[in-house]
Every structure is written in C-alpha cells, then in structure tokens.
Amino acid sequence: MTSDSRIAIVGGGPAGAFAASMLANAGRNALLFDEKLAWEKPCGGGLTYKALQQYPFLADTQIAHKSIEHCELISPSGQRVRFPLRYPLAIFSRFVLNGLLLERARQAGAEVRQERITRISGQDGDWRLTANGGEYRASFLILATGARNPFRGQFVPPISSADLVATAGYYIPGRHSLVQIQFLKELSGYIWVFPRPDHCSAGIAGRMGETTTARLRRMLESWLDANGLRWEGAPFYSHILPALRTETLETLRVSGEGWAAIGDCAGLVDPITGEGLYYALRSGELCAQAVLEDCPEQYKIRLEEEILPELRCAARVSHRFYQGRVFGESVLERMVSFSLQSETFRDLMRDLFAGNQGYRDLRARLYRSLPAMMAEGLANTLKLPWNESQLATDPFAE
Secondary structure, eight states: OOTTOEEEEEOOSHHHHHHHHHHHHTTOEEEEEOSSSSOOOSSOOEEOHHHHHHOHHHHHOOSOOEEEEEEEEEOTTOOEEEEEEEEEEEEOOHHHHHHHHHHHHHHHTOEEEOOOEEEEEEETTEEEEEETTEEEEESEEEEOOOSSOTTTTTSSOOOOGGGEEEEEEEEEESOOOOEEEEEOTTOSEEEEEEEOSSEEEEEEEEEBTTBOHHHHHHHHHHHHHHTTOOOTTSOEEEEEEEOOOHHHHHTOOOEETTEEEOGGGGTOSOTTTOOOHHHHHHHHHHHHHHHHTTOTTHHHHHHHHHTHHHHHHHHHHHHHHHHOEETTEEHHHHHHHHHHHOHHHHHHHHHHHHTOSOSTTHHHHHHHHHHHHHHHHHHHHHOOOOSHHHHHHOTTOO
C-alpha cells in the first residue's frame, strides 16, 4: 500500500474517528464516512484510569466531562456499599466525546463526510463504496459501523441474538456526583446511573433472550421511582451492544484481504460489564498502527496478544458472575458484602473500576487476598457498640 493510497473508514464513532486521526497524522489519505457524525448514545460514557493513561489527551481536554470519585454498589437484595475510587472516572456525554474525536480527525487532515455507505464492492486494493453522494474508491477498508452492522455477512459474520445485550434508559436532568450500579435478580445485567456534566445517564442492560426491552424499561422506571430520580418527560433511549459468548470469540473474524473491523463492529466489548470505549480506542489504534506499518495482518495478531484473551476470559465467567453462587450465596450478594466488610476487597474493586485489574489474573489475586478479606470481615462482625460514640462512628455497628 503506497502512502497516497486512500483508506476508507466506515463509521465515525470513537473507534473509527480515532483510527482516522492516527492515519491522517501519519500523512495517509484517510476518508471517514458516517451518516450522523457526533451522536448521543445510551451508555454511561465513562473512561477508566487505564484509558486516560493510554490516551492522556482525553484527561487533559477542556471539553466538558464529569470527574467521579465515589461509587455505590447495590446487591440484588438491596444491600448497599459506597466507597471512594482510587482513580476518578471521567464521564463524557457520548455526543461530546464523539465530537471531540471527530474534530481531532479533521484537524489531523482526515476527510470527514456525513454520508451513509449503502454498498461496498470490489476487493483488496480496489474497494468501491456507494453513498448518497456518489461512489468512492479506496485501497483499504476499515469497518467501524457498530453492533448494528449493515455489512454483516459480507465481511464479519452475522451476530446472533445470544451475543447481544439490550439496553434502555433515560437522560435525567440535574447534577449528580455518584456512580450507582444496581445488580438484579435472575438477570445477566444491571441498572446504572452515570453522572454527566448537566444530566445523568440512567439505564438498564440485560442479555437478549432473557427478557424484553419493555420489561427492562418497566424495571428501570420502578427503580428510578424508588430511588427518587424523576424520569417523567426525560428523553428515552434504547440500544443494543455486542456481548459475545466464548464460542463466538473463539472463531471471531475481524480482518481479511484489504479490510479490518474495529470496536463494536468487531464485537470488542466486555461481556460482563458492557464496557467498550477502551476497546474501541485501542482496536482503532492497533489497526491504524498495522496499516501504517504496511502489515495489516498484524492487527489480528495484536488483538490475539492483548485484547481477545481478556474478553474470552470474561465470556467464560460471565454466567457464573451473574447467576453463580459462592459460600451458599449469590456471587453478586457476596461481592457487595465483601466490599462492605473488607478494605482489601474494596481495593480490588477500585482496581477493577480503574481498568488496572484484568480478568485473567483476578482469581489468583482473590486467592492471595482471601485470608485478609476473611480476617477483616470477621473483625467487623465482632465489633461491639461499647459506647454511644462508637455507635456514631462505626459504620459496621448495628
């Protein structure tokens, strides 16, 4: 591929926009297409410490975002624990974040066109893309079209409903400062409240096939009512996310002769949490690097080295995380209980929120931490309210 060969990026979300900016910064002829350009999306919009360390321009930006330093976890039975995060989350409106990344691509020299690609034909070195504005040609093709990919079957395989998560929620006006996550009985998903600068994204996620979007919406509205969050009249949204099963991830196809898929289009989303922003940015970066090195086949190899093992591990334990039991209680109940009773376990949760704790070595860390966790839990259980001052200061005293 010569330096003046055109590279077409279809999809202007975080993955596509970031890949376009990297390619254009290196002097490549990058042409990005998106029907909407910057748009709102019903996710929390949270960027972890890991993402901010990897992409410091997001931490340094003056674009409006919310820095969150406290989290509340709520078990299916209603047990709650609040704790400070070691590293704050940066939460963006997705409209704002997409706009920032698209503007970076433009400033780098990428051509950004607000057009919908309706057809792709051709082959490696000579792709033809049909849009409402005419036909375009490119030597290499990057697909960043999200989970609802119109080119599934042609490039990436069709996605089964068993590999999807349905989401529903509201943008609720007002200022909030606490991330809340409510786990639910008999549902592989959760309710979230993510504060943004002038509103919060309050939503619910559940695997398709376990329930319906209408039921998810009713569950969310009931929870919002019970927790004093006024959703009447607030903008409603719904969306689907990939949450690939182990068998799907084992046979995942993300590239071929003259093309590659990145971000949600490639299914690069955490099957447990639904977090995809870091993977969108990182896959866009890995793909752009491989193209710039004129070794696009390296993209899949680097995914296999860095990203896919984590996602496969998450997929293997996802059902046990949501539906499994430990010590005679559900995993979710135990997780909240341990967070309430043990500082050691809270440190582990802080690292999970920060993105510093991966799934592959999580079990080993739990085993190493278990003696301290049990000792801290026992110590808190045995605390006695010896006097009224202790009752006022001891958060674990009955």
